[in-house]
Amino acid sequence: MRLSYPANVKIIKVPCTGRVAIAQMFKALEKGADGVFVAGCLEGDCHYQSGNLRARKRVEYVQEILGQIGMQAERLAMYNLSAGDGPRFAQIAREMTEKIRQLGPSPIRTVKSRASQKPSVEVAA
Amino acid sequence: MTISKDEPKVGAVMVVGAGVAGMQASLDLADAGYYVHLVDKSPTIGGIMAQLDKTFPTNDCAMCIISPKLVEVGRHLNINLITNTEVEGLEGRAGDFHATLVNYPRYIDLEKCTACGECRRVCPATAVNEFNESLDLREATYLKYPQAIPRGFIIDRNICIGCGLCEKVCLAEAVQYNEKSRRTEVDVGAVVLAAGNKIFDPSRLDIYSYMDQPNVVTSLEFERILSASGPYQGHLMRPYDREEPQKIAWLQCVGSRDINRCDNSYCSAVCCMYAIKEAVIAKEHAHCDLDTAIFYMDIRSYGKDFELYYNRAKQEGVRFIRSRVHSIEPKGDGDLKLSYVDDLGDLKSEVFDMVVLSVGFEVGQETIALAKRLGIELNKHNFAVTDPAMPVATSRPGIYVCGTLQGPKDIPQSVMEASGAAAASSALLSALRWTATKTRELPAQRDISAEPPRIGVFVCNCGINIGGIVDVPAVREYARTLPHVVHVEDNLFTCSQDTQVSMAEVIKEKGINRMMVAACTPHTHEELFRETLLEVGLNKYLFEMANIRNQNSWVHMNDHEKATDKAKNLVRMSVARAALLEQLQEKKVEVNQRGLVIGGGVAGLNAALNLAQQGYEVVVVEKEKELGGMARYLHHTIEGFDVGQYLDELIETVQTNDKIQVLTEALVVGFSGFKGNFTTEVLVGPGMYERKINHGVAIIATGALEYKPKEYLYNQHDRVMTQLELGNVLHANGHEAANWQQVVMIQCVGSRNEENPNCSRVCCQSAVKHGLELKKLNPDMQVAILYQDMRMYGLLEDYYKEARSEGILFFRYSPDQPPEVSANGEGLKVTFEEHLLKRPVQINADALVLSAGTTAADTEELASFLKVPRNNAGFFIEAHAKLRPVDLASQGIYLCGTAHSPKLMSESIVQALAAAARASSFLAAKEMKVGGAVAKVDPIRCAACLVCVDSCPYGVPQINADNVSEINEALCQGCGVCVCECPANTIHLAHYEDDQISAKIVALLEGGV
Structure with missing residues (x-):
């Protein structure tokens, strides 16, 4: 469909969102990603039955910890969409990028004083 | 065992025509254990589909989805490609044919040609480029299109001036000017005819000014205009002045549904959908708010999800004008004035910048001559005559037909028919499976576990798909700086066959032990590159792909710099992961050779029977007491084929086949295992005793139901009935119906509405079939059909024509203003707004027949057991709408009949055969590999x-x-x-280890560009 979305979104392929470990979400944020979103199948329609539900729980857990350590939890998000729904993916990518732009650069990057970098959003799909 | 002289003798099949149908038939047959000779008169395989820009209703890029198939056919060990060749004669009988072929010279030796293109570079002679529908030029020495298979140049001797330059520059010494036509012979057991159609040539119709107005183009020309690899590199331009058009009109039914001008009375079945697609895609290409108008008689969006596509096009502003345009006149500087009579009978005219003629299909003279040489019968439209019970069988035993030569049809229907023809051939030759095939010894795998990573990076331009947006040379040079990278190159098409050969060489030469391709998407191309690794003795898991097209150049088209930066980032991430890839071993597992068919209707029974004829054991599970499904309520087809008798014979044949076990009143209650080794639990009979069935494949054929109307006094008035019920009345009690004086039928009851936005495909023909039958019973009876669009697609159009000449009245109604029905004593009063008179018309009807749509059977539970997806309407979703129409995404499970979408009985039979073919192409190997990732x-x-x-x-x-x-x-x-x-x-x-995923995260976020 070739629907345009912001180029700062880079996708890391995993077989199922059920393969996205808590440590990987932390790793991305720790390394300075301004935002991370996990894109899984629609709930109830997981290609691997229930991996996306596991992923959602993990995302919620990491969000909670982010809150506790004073980092905006919105930097991490979970989205559900069908693999055939290109328009929704593009919309999510735009939405997430906009949200992250408003939040500004990751505090971790600010600490590392590399604030000149453009926002990078990472996706696991 | 006695060997009769009629036994099949040769386990090979000749497929004639290498378009998408011929390729599919070849792949299914070759995978199922037969050697295939694939003959095409063109120097290149791919047919018309290779020329298309996008495909409906998914807007997939046609070349992107067909090109892996081209390569697969080109690489298949058991497919012998014989291009530039015609079949001269065919002697013998089913099972033992002897074919004579005429191989026309290419003047370039395919064995020697490396497709380097030097010959084309120096060629001084030019000709019109047929592949781009004469919109640009090509050299006399040419390759039809960049992805062409076989990968080799050809000299067009009609244009060639014989200067000898190409011969001088050809380092491979492949040029052979003096090559002559040769005759060769092949022995085969069966023939699949997939010779296709040509596109109607509108130059013989002066009213469209096609010959003298450059801005009047055919739909196929327009496909090339839209195509990124077309004459204008995908820029929307009109041919006359290369200006971007602001207003484009499509004229439907050019060369179809026309007995006045061209004698092609049939409907070409695809033009409505491709016109809608072209309008939608043109709008996407345009820089302005492009005005698109489609002039049509009926919009025939009858296929699966087509109506949704049509509705979306209307929302996106494509204008639909119901009118047949009678003339096109030049106006101003290249513009065109269309004159037409609108819906209200008023004469209108409108000026457009460009006009697209939606040209139909036609059987070409060469194909007619071929059919004559092969001794198969053609109908009055020159399509192959087939048996309704076996719609892929021609009049000559052992010769099967598929694709548009059988009748006008779209790609998925052609693909299904191709698999169906393969199934029929395989049933004939099953005793000879694997007797004529070759086997390939792959080199032993080199153990690289002790070696440090040596990564080869291949960056693809994908023609201009990537190279037109991303600075590919910059990405290539960037990759050179990354750790462990020992080789870097970029290719015009990394997936092309010659690139695979050169990749294999460079892998060996440089000791590469991990390969990284930056290109389109692993979804379509991973297997291809993995195979290349296998051929050089490397484990296939030592491959990584960076998606720099679908996830980059296609979606960041407007920012070349950002797209280039992102491509570099993606390449760095993939190289980081590639360095950590490990070789993985797969294990061989036996494939259970039994098939399970769920559903004992016409589709299920045909699938079961074909599998049994192919030599496999089959269990049929039917939830009802009786076999036959919906066909029990059908009595004959519109062609007059006796369904009752056919069904009785089919059930008898299935029940007496010793390879088939039928379980009726059987309910699937459990499903486990994996492809090749499933176990299904079934509760059988009134006693509900439990059976466990082990099987290697499953075919879903659970059918569909007729919608039970809530509208129009159905169930409240005796004389309101559905088409199915009318069929029963006509069958059981014809004289009752003969007394009716007035019958009204209402179309689209329970279809094309808010609750069910889909078209049910078969109801228009049911109405016409029954209307004609009523007229036969009582010629004085007045039959009125109230419709929205009459969707008498393909050859059904002839019956629509017959209905009108028999005096059946067709009135159009708008869905906003449906007919009103009230009881009128024994009869009914039907009132509707007549669209031309613009006033209400009332008919006192003796009977009201509702063309109730098709609804999906209740398969929710079954779908959850089988873990297979269904769409919103409850029909199962196939793996790919175009090219895998009977496979489900879960391997080893196939789909046929109305469980897929509404369809005619003959179409269900074709799909059932197709499902059996796909199943057997998996079963035939008897073992499969498991493990790995x-x-x-x-x-x-x-x-x-x-x-x-x-x-x-x-x-x-x-x-x-x-x-x-x-x-x-x-x-x-x-x-x-x-x-x-x-x-x-x-x-x-494995293959998604923690360190492999983390490596990508770290590579992305550290050391970025």
Whole structure:
């Protein structure tokens, strides 16, 4: 469909969102990603039955910890969409990028004083 | 065993025509154990589909989806490509044919040609480029299109001036000017005819000014204009002045449904949908708010999800004008004035910048001559005559037909028919499976575990798909700087066959042990590149792909710099992962040779019968007491074929076949296992005793139902009935119906509305079929059909024509203003707004027949057992709408009949055969490989905490005798849920190891560009 979305979104392929470990979400944020979103199948329609539900729980857990350590939890998000729904993916990518732009650069990057970098959003799909 | 002289003798098949149908038939047959000679008169395979820009209703790029198939056909060990060749004669009988072929010279030796293109570079002679529909020029020495298979140049001697330059520059010494036509011969057991159609040539119709107005183009020319590899590189321009048009009109039914001008009375079945697609895609290409108008008689969006596509086009502003345009006149500087009579009978005219003629299909003279040489019968439209019970069988035994030569049809229908023709051939030749085939010895795999990573990076331009947006040379040079990279190159098409050859060479030469391709998407191309690795003796898991097209150049088209930067980032990430890839071993597992067919209607029975004829055991599970499904309520087809008799014979044949076991009143209550080794639990009979069936493949043929209307006094008035019920009345009690004076039929009851936006495909023909029957019973009877669009697609159009000449009245109604029905004593009063008179018309009807749509059968539970997806309407979703119309995404499970979408009985039979062909192409190998990218427990740290056991969606991990968790590699689906849940972090998912994923994250965020 070739629907345009912001180029700062880079996708890391995993077989199922059920393969996205808590440590990987932390790793991305720790390394300075301004935002991370996990894109899984629609709930109830997981290609691997229930991996996306596991992923959602993990995302919620990491969000909670982010809150506790004073980092905006919105930097991490979970989205559900069908693999055939290109328009929704593009919309999510735009939405997430906009949200992250408003939040500004990751505090971790600010600490590392590399604030000149453009926002990078990472996706696991 | 006695050997009769009629026994089949040759386990090889000749497929004539290498378009998408011929390619599919060849692949199915070759995978099923037959040697295939694929003959095409063109120097290149691919047919018309290769010329298309996008395909409806998914807007997939046609070349992107066909090109892996081209390569697969070109590489298949058991497909012998014989291009530039015609079949001269065919002697013998089914099972033992002898074909004579005429091989026309290419003047360039395919064996020697490396497709380097030097010959084309120096060629001084030019000709019109047929592939781009004469919109640009090509050299006399040419390759039809960049992805062409076989990959070799050809000299067009009609244009060639014989200067000898190409011969001088050809280092491979492949040019051979003096090559002559040769005659060769092949012996085959069966023939599949997939010779296709040509596009109607509008130059013979002066009213469209096609010959003298450059801005009047055919739809195929327009496909090339839209195509990124077309004459204008995908820029929307009109031919006359290369200006971007602001207003484009499409004229439907040019060369179809026309007895006045061209004698093609049939409907070409695809033009409505491709016109809608072209309008939608043109709008996407345009820089302005492009005005698109489609002039049509009926919009025939009858296929699966087509109506949704049509509705979306209307929302996106495509204008639909119901009118047949009678003339096109030049106006101003290249513009065109259309004159037409609108819906209200008023004469209108409108000026457009460009006009697209939606040209139909036609059987070409060469194909007619071929049919004559092969001795097969053609109908009055020159399409092959086929048997309604076996719609792929021609009049000559052992010759099967598929694709548009059988009748006008779209790609998925052609693909299904191709698989169906393969199934029929395989049933004939099953005793000779694997007798004529070759086997390939792959080189032993080199163990690279002790070697440091040596990565080869191949960056693809994908023509201009990537190279037009991303600075590919910059990405290539960037890749050179990355750790472990020992070789870097960029290719015009990394997927082309010659690139595979050169890749293999460079891998060997430079000792590359991990390959990284930056290109389109692993979804379509991963297997191709993995095969290249296998051929050089490397494990196929030592491959990584960076998606720089679908996830980059296509979606960041407007920012070349950002797209280039992102491509570099993606390449760096993939190189980081590639360095950590490990070789994985797969295990061979036997494939259970039994098939399970769920549903005992016409589709299920045909699938079962064909599989049995192919030599496989089959179990048919039917939930009703009786076999036959919906066909029990059909009495004859519109062609007059006796369904009752056919069904009785079919059931008898199935029940007496000793390879088929039929379980009626059987309910599927459990399903487990994996492709090749499924176990289905069934409760059988009134006693509900439990049966467990082990099988290697499953075919879903659960059918569909007729919608039970809530509208129009149905169930409230005796004389209101559905088409199915009218069929029963006509069959059982014809004289009752003969007394009716007035019958009204209402179309689209329970279809094309808010509740069910889909078209039910078959109801228009039901109405016409029954209307004609009523007229036959009582010629004085007045039959009125109230419709929205009459969707008498393909050859059905002839019956629509007949209905009108028999005096059946057709009135159009608008869905906003449906007819009103009230009781009128024994009869009914039907009132509707007549669209021309613009006033209400009332008919007192003796009977009101509702063309009730098709609704999906209740398969919710079954779908959840089988873990297969269904769409919103409840029909199962195939793996790919165009090219895998009977496969489900879950391997080993296939789909046919109305469980897929509404369709005619003959179409269900074709799809049933197709499902059987796909099943047998999987079963035939008798074994398959499992393992690879699956989870594995490292028992050292396993505490047997059961978290993995609980978390696995498939219940695979078990605690073994050593009291640790163990994962069966044949059952593991490779999702990785357990890996992330394991508190001891002691489960690994091969190919998606922690370090491999982390490497990408770190590479992205550290050392960016």
